[in-house]
Amino acid sequence: MGKLFAVTLAIVALASAYPIVTRMYVPPVDISTHGHAIDEQLNDTMIEAGISFLAAQLLLAIFVWKYSGRKSGSALKNFPGGARVLVLAAFVLVGVEILGLGIKGQKAWASVYFTPASADALQVQAQAGQFAFYFRYPGPDGKFGQLHPDKINEAEQNYFGLDPANDIEARDDIVTGELGVPVGREVLLLMHAKDVSHSFFVRELRIQQDFLPGLDLSIHFTATTIGRYEILCTQLCGLGHYNMKAYLNVMSPEDFNTWMKQKASEQ
Amino acid sequence: MQESSAPQAHLHAPPESFLRKYVFSLDHKVIAKQYFALSLVAVFLGMFLSWVMRIHLVWPNARIPGLEWISKVGAPGGVMTPEYYLSLLTMHGTLMVFFVLTNAPFAAFGNYFLPIQIGAEDMAFPRFNMMSFWITFVAFLVLVAAFFIPDGPPISGWTAYAPLSAVGKDAGPGMAWGQNLWGISIAIFCVGSLLGALNFIATTLDLRAKGMTLMRMPMTAWAWFITACISLLAFAVLLPACILLILDRTAGTSFFIPSGLVVSDRLQPHTGGSPLLWQHLFWFFGHPEVYIAILPAMGIVSHVLINSMRKPMLSAKAIIYSMMSIGFLSYMVWGHHMFVSGMNPMSSLAFSFPTLTITIPATVMVLIILGSLYGANIQIDSASLFALGFVSMFVAGGVSGFFLAQPSIDIVLHATYFVVGHFHMVMGVAALFGAFSGTYFWFPKMTGRMMNETLGKLHFWISFVGSYCIFMPFHYLGLVGNVRRYSSFVNDFMPALMPVHLFITIAALVTGAGQFIFLFNLVYSRFRGAVASDNPWNATSLEWSIPSPPPFNNFGDKHPVVYHDPYQYGVKGSKGDFVMQDSPEQIPDET
Numbered sequence: 062m063g064k065l066f067a068v069t070l071a072i073v074a075l076a077s078a079y080p081i082v083t084r085m086y087v088p089p090v091d092i093s094t095h096g097h098a099i100d101e102q103l104n105d106t107m108i109e110a111g112i113s114f115l116a117a118q119l120l121l122a123i124f125v126w127k128y129s130g131r132k133s134g135s136a137l138k139n140f141p142g143g144a145r146v147l148v149l150a151a152f153v154l155v156g157v158e159i160l161g162l163g164i165k166g167q168k169a170w171a172s173v174y175f176t177p178a179s180a181d182a183l184q185v186q187a188q189a190g191q192f193a194f195y196f197r198y199p200g201p202d203g204k205f206g207q208l209h210p211d212k213i214n215e216a217e218q219n220y221f222g223l224d225p226a227n228d229i230e231a232r233d234d235i236v237t238g239e240l241g242v243p244v245g246r247e248v249l250l251l252m253h254a255k256d257v258s259h260s261f262f263v264r265e266l267r268i269q270q271d272f273l274p275g276l277d278l279s280i281h282f283t284a285t286t287i288g289r290y291e292i293l294c295t296q297l298c299g300l301g302h303y304n305m306k307a308y309l310n311v312m313s314p315e316d317f318n319t320w321m322k323q324k325a326s327e328q
Numbered sequence: 329m330q331e332s333s334a335p336q337a338h339l340h341a342p343p344e345s346f347l348r349k350y351v352f353s354l355d356h357k358v359i360a361k362q363y364f365a366l367s368l369v370a371v372f373l374g375m376f377l378s379w380v381m382r383i384h385l386v387w388p389n390a391r392i393p394g395l396e397w398i399s400k401v402g403a404p405g406g407v408m409t410p411e412y413y414l415s416l417l418t419m420h421g422t423l424m425v426f427f428v429l430t431n432a433p434f435a436a437f438g439n440y441f442l443p444i445q446i447g448a449e450d451m452a453f454p455r456f457n458m459m460s461f462w463i464t465f466v467a468f469l470v471l472v473a474a475f476f477i478p479d480g481p482p483i484s485g486w487t488a489y490a491p492l493s494a495v496g497k498d499a500g501p502g503m504a505w506g507q508n509l510w511g512i513s514i515a516i517f518c519v520g521s522l523l524g525a526l527n528f529i530a531t532t533l534d535l536r537a538k539g540m541t542l543m544r545m546p547m548t549a550w551a552w553f554i555t556a557c558i559s560l561l562a563f564a565v566l567l568p569a570c571i572l573l574i575l576d577r578t579a580g581t582s583f584f585i586p587s588g589l590v591v592s593d594r595l596q597p598h599t600g601g602s603p604l605l606w607q608h609l610f611w612f613f614g615h616p617e618v619y620i621a622i623l624p625a626m627g628i629v630s631h632v633l634i635n636s637m638r639k640p641m642l643s644a645k646a647i648i649y650s651m652m653s654i655g656f657l658s659y660m661v662w663g664h665h666m667f668v669s670g671m672n673p674m675s676s677l678a679f680s681f682p683t684l685t686i687t688i689p690a691t692v693m694v695l696i697i698l699g700s701l702y703g704a705n706i707q708i709d710s711a712s713l714f715a716l717g718f719v720s721m722f723v724a725g726g727v728s729g730f731f732l733a734q735p736s737i738d739i740v741l742h743a744t745y746f747v748v749g750h751f752h753m754v755m756g757v758a759a760l761f762g763a764f765s766g767t768y769f770w771f772p773k774m775t776g777r778m779m780n781e782t783l784g785k786l787h788f789w790i791s792f793v794g795s796y797c798i799f800m801p802f803h804y805l806g807l808v809g810n811v812r813r814y815s816s817f818v819n820d821f822m823p824a825l826m827p828v829h830l831f832i833t834i835a836a837l838v839t840g841a842g843q844f845i846f847l848f849n850l851v852y853s854r855f856r857g858a859v860a861s862d863n864p865w866n867a868t869s870l871e872w873s874i875p876s877p878p879p880f881n882n883f884g885d886k887h888p889v890v891y892h893d894p895y896q897y898g899v900k901g902s903k904g905d906f907v908m909q910d911s912p913e914q915i916p917d918e919t
Contacts, residue, residue, distance in 0.1 A: 086805075138703025155684075166734045256495075270668050270670070274589055
């Protein structure tokens with residue numbers, strides 16, 4: 062039965078690795094400027110993890126095969142080098158991996174979080190609320206109107222709680238249900254939570270950031286490929302969480318300008 | 329600290345009445361069996377919840393017979409609503425993490441065998457011990473009560489993030505009394521756990537028999553001791569966190585709720601709080617909690633494997649120090665659950681380094697176990713199969729942690745099925761395999777009868793292959809962006825992945841069915857199993873030096889004296905291939 066365990070384990074381990082090695086499950090296309098570093102990090106980690114996984118499982122299988130079901134009276138042996146070699150191996154192998162991947166991975170993280178947005182980034186505000194995303198553009202005056210939570214009125218489509226009657230800056234704000242951006246232009250996404258925690262996840266953009274009620278944070282990105290991409294909420298926010306989504310619409314600069322004009326006229 | 333040398337006066341008299349013998353017992357062995365029974369009920373309930381969740385994911389409009397009786401509102405006509413899916417998900421996680429993974433490997437087995445393995449008559453505080461169990465039992469009843477209230481259980485997950493969990497009924501179904509019951513239940517659970525942890529620590533430090541130095545304690549005793557130390561600090565933080573949550577919900581405080589929130593068209597009256605505070609408090613508990621779940625299983629597996637290999641580990645100290653390091657480091661990594669939470673991104677980097685570092689002691693343990701298998705004489709039976717399976721599962725689950733430890737990669741894997749695959753394998757399956765291994769190993773001691781080996785092996789094969797079939801594909805799903813905690817999959821890219829979900833659901837149902845073989849084996853063997861000797865496994869530690877099952881005061885009127893390290897197997901020059909810890913036989917070259 063020890064040999065059966067060894068064979069089963071080897072099959073299960075190889076079967077687990079198979080879909081990865083044959084790239085049956087590939088991440089979605091990368092449409093961002095920073096995503097390449099993340100994908101590379103993921104690939105490097107996959108190789109190291111894959112080797113560690115297979116080596117450990119196959120070693121376990123080999124040792125159980127060899128050292129189970131032995132004739133009674135078989136001599137016991139100790140691993141050459143004993144515990145010292147293994148402890149050293151653990152420190153060295155993992156230490157190198159940590160230093161390598163950890164330090165290298167900092168660059169990918171830093172490119173998302175530690176580089177400031179450029180001064181001419183397109184500013185858009187995203188508001189997440191049970192169970193929809195809305196987006197707000199500042200309009201020709203380049204300024205966002207103030208938010209008044211007590212003025213939020215879904216029936217009147219005042220999703221952000223704007224007060225255009227008394228707030229000049231709010232008068233030209235453009236509210237949309239879709240995040241339209243021009244291709245190749247940096248976008249500064251200001252994130253505001255209306256009620257509970259939500260998250261903004263666009264797989265192709267390699268961006269995932271929680272909305273934090275009470276703290277308006279921001280994230281910036283540049284989309285490199287025209288197309289429509291799903292925005293998913295990934296922070297459990299209530300019964301409609303599974304259906305809380307919107308679309309990132311990456312357009313040519315001309316199409317974006319047309320779209321903006323159209324949206325402005327719909328306000 | 330040297331072992332206690334004063335002979336122990338009887339800690340408490342033998343029980344006389346039915347209530348004292350079987351209900352409000354002070355005997356650690358009875359209390360352990362009570363914990364074991366509670367975790368059995370919880371695990372089958374949690375497993376049943378996972379079945380209906382998996383069925384719903386693949387067949388969203390399926391009529392699940394019987395579900396409408398449990399909740400007319402949550403499952404009208406037996407068809408699960410999105411909110412009820414989240415309720416079941418919350419209860420599944422809460423039951424499994426608290427009432428199974430904290431109870432079985434630690435409270436159940438630890439309570440039974442820690443005193444015996446160190447040569448003590450009972451735990452240091454038998455009354456606290458009894459209270460711990462009954463408090464935990466009350467916590468269970470309070471939690472399960474949430475199923476029976478009209479609005480149902482909460483929908484915020486076992487992590488209960490604020491403000492969703494804090495603002496009250498405006499947040500959705502189940503978020504009024506359901507969430508209150510959750511908070512009260514977990515707070516009560518914390519009290520029971522804190523009492524238990526105190527007991528384990530005091531017992532280990534004070535009640536060791538003559539000759540039982542700390543370094544002569546078996547792996548399991550070390551694992552339970554370190555787990556108890558972690559528990560004390562972890563539950564001490566969760567308890568006030570739950571109280572603060574309940575206050576926000578009922579007393580108008582604003583620990584976790586900022587101003588200006590509009591939930592269900594109502595402007596919330598709170599101001600000044602921070603949702604991030606809940607996350608910090610919860611995960612400061614939550615990360616050590618997962619090590620509370622796994623360390624006892626590591627101890628059990630080491631203990632069983634050494635016996636099965638007929639050979640000690642290459643270095644007992646390496647394993648013990650690794651367990652200590654894991655315990656220590658577990659307090660430095662909690663922020664890795666919060667990389668994209670909105671906390672300072674510099675903190676994310678800071679948390680990632682200890683998270684990566686904790687891989688080192690985990691790798692030391694795995695390599696020492698593998699290296700010890702080399703040249704051994706492995707006896708294969710149900711207990712050792714589950715122990716070997718643990719090693720495989722722990723590696724499989726641990727390796728995916730390496731991805732999640734890096735913030736840059738977490739950007740694309742956070743909140744996907746990759747995370748769900750990771751923690752189920754490394755914590756759910758691995759810890760359960762440790763518990764199974766312990767059950768097959770110690771059942772003869774606890775009941776005086778052997779479990780059926782054929783059924784045990786069948787249970788193993790179904791569980792081992794089944795668990796890989798269920799949880800390995802979760803990783804693939806996560807890599808392509810399948811988001812977790814969704815009650816249905818309506819995203820554009822999901823149809824192509826539904827065959828994978830179907831495969832997982834079928835694997836889950838089959839593997840789940842296989843667990844009934846274990847349940848049957850437990851009950852059948854208890855009454856009809858072959859009679860067990862005192863030491864059916866030819867093992868060395870003190871529990872095998874007493875009758876199966878042990879008498880009320882474990883060692884009778886004798887006070888055990890310990891002469892040896894716990895794992896004298898394959899000793900040159902000894903009669904047979906093992907020497908028990910309390911044997912006066914001299915062993916040449918023993919340090």
